[in-house]
Amino acid sequence: MRVVLGVAGGIAAYKACSLLRLLTEAGHDVTVVPTAAALRFVGEATWSALSGKRVHTDVWSDITEVPHVRIGQEADLVVVAPATADLLARAATGQADDLLTNVLLTARCPVVMAPAMHTEMFEHPATQANIETLTERGVHVVPPASGRLTGKDSGPGRLPEPETLYEVCRRELERTRGAGTLAGRRVVVSAGGTREPLDPVRFLGNRSSGKQGYALAAVAAERGAEVTLVSTADLATPDGVAVVPVETAREMEDAVRSAAASADVVVMAAAVADFRPADVAEHKIKKSHGPGPDGAPDESVPALTLVRNPDVLAGLVASRRGDGGPVLVGFAAETGDEDGSVLDHGRAKLERKGCDVLVVNEVGGGKAFGTDDNTVHVLRRGSGDVVDVGPATKSAVAAAVWDVVTDLL
Template sequence: MKVVLGVAGGIAAYKACSLLRLLTEAGHDVTVVPTASALHFVGEATWSALSGKQVHTDVWSDITEVPHVRIGQEADLVVVAPATADLLARAATGQADDLLTNVLLTAHCPVVLAPAMHTEMWEHAATQANVATLTERGVHVVPPASGRLTGTDSGPGRMPEPHELFAVCERELTAAEGDRPLAGRRVVVTAGGTREPLDPVRYLGNRSSGKQGYAVARVAAQRGADVVLVTSAELPVPQGVRAVPVETALEMARAVEQEAVGADVVVMAAAVADFRPAQVAGHKIKKTHEAGPDGAPDESAPTVALVRNPDILAGLVAGRGEALAPVVVGFAAETGDEAASVLEHGRAKLARKGCDLLVVNEVGAGLTFGADESTVHILRRGSEDVLDVGPASKDVVAGALWDAVAELL
């Protein structure tokens, strides 16, 4: 397959050398298209030696071959790693001021961008708007990892490791070749943490970002599935996925009940609140209450009564009957305690819920929720085997999950 490896001018350009090696060793014909600034980090000689081809940055080299059009037209995949904030901005606005941006405009194949930049640049509203624009156009923007950046800085903005990007590229190429193992399948995925209102201002919630559920939906769509995403998160909706926005557990339960009709697979990746306030105040609950019998203000904290939310996962399993359709996948966000380990709690939950697969991950401060990488244990009903995945990106975890689902389908 013909792959274009674009390299923008960021310190993570050195990682692209390893990605290039992985792609060429897999048998792909790789053309490297760096930006002029990228050559300040890794020189032209390195790219030429590793790819076996001449490397150019502008549209004037080999002009008779019309490279600014031909390279994009003939590509089966374009991947840009790293994709700097500047590259994202130029791609989103359709600029064509160097060879790489011309290639992006002429490519009709899948495009993968791997952002890498400082945290402040990644989180800036302009960058997020550019990412949303590119995602809406069908570009696969791989979320950056969190970790050590340039100098002593650390945070979100680190380019994913080359082997993870290689796995993304292989999935895109496989889908482009027509190998879509979920084609014809209808899939429902839930994502995010539900919010249970206490008053017009406050709610009970959790730390779930929804990133893993979105990755599950995105990979399912890449594999050809008709995907419905029932979500409480506010993230860019993956290309080819229909989103159903919800907020509370009751809203999610109603949406899942409706969308699961006729589905082949339901993946409950959302962190659904177990409880909700028994009553929702119609006005903001004040810190200080009305004065007591002695005239002094009542500064005691109010008591909040809770009621149980429906168990959506258990309801799905109970409602499908003996036909065992759809395949039901649960997620268990667990913390170990003195009674049992994370994995032991997961096995107990699998036995209680009766779902086909259970994805168990350890949560807590700095673990899983909001992070870009996860380590999970996939359990299967009726089996003692454990599939351990990670630490790896959410997309890699999603790919392993769909591989396990494929065995059941």
């Protein structure tokens, strides 16, 4: 999507370089519009190199293309970071004395502003009045963080970290891109790694954090779906999402199958354990088992017998044969080996599973489990097309998955 990154003249302009990188890595077309003062902190060459596009600095550049009107008209999002006290004042009073303020006047898309300045400037009644005016007009003003400012000063007025600002931008873009595309749809998402108890203390588990499942649920809700999240994870519940907490594979199977009965889409993003202990000890298994025949402590290791857990996705595929049913999306963590690439293994698994969409998640070497970024390949049954995503945030991965699912719906 087309994003305009406005940069006003504050020391925090250097942080906007990282925000620009995050936006471009997520696949957005970013046009940087710095003020003249901003170029005293970060030069035009830096913005051009990071965005891959020529940087416009005034209303007179490329005048035949009418940039002071066109840039704002064509944008899907305008974000200003940092937004100085001067920029806030000019925007609130509708001035158009440089390219950035012209863009703000012509934009009809969501606008995000991230104020950054000294505490006294931020708390001044004039600045607060300008922020109130902009907020009333629909601008999303991101509250500044507290912390070290320039010199020895500390307090409210620090520009939030680029990752925080990117998440705000992502949500605004998601509302623009996917608004209503899942309206009226019922969606079930599973998340987290199941835990199979050995005794009242110990369990067999895996490294799944549940973050990807929660991102899928959040994006679906943002697109208007009624979302049920069946989860083993202890993460913040996304807005508009109903969570069904579970722990074991059999609990997850029961909850997912119950919710899937009335669902349009089921996404199995959880890492469901393949096996569970055949027997669960009633009491904690002790390290030593009392004295042996020779009077010495018995420190033998207890034998552990495993049995198979249900394959939840396979069960859903089997139950819908002949009568339609929901679109089924599976996840597969894969690594390449001597027998084939990640995609080779993913395509083979898609055929075995019989689901409609398979998200092949590259793991190993620090990828996937517990990280904030994923690299995935989205495969669709009956099609040789592959949607490659990443390295990208889990939210960007979620958006790509829902784009594919929406086409199927």
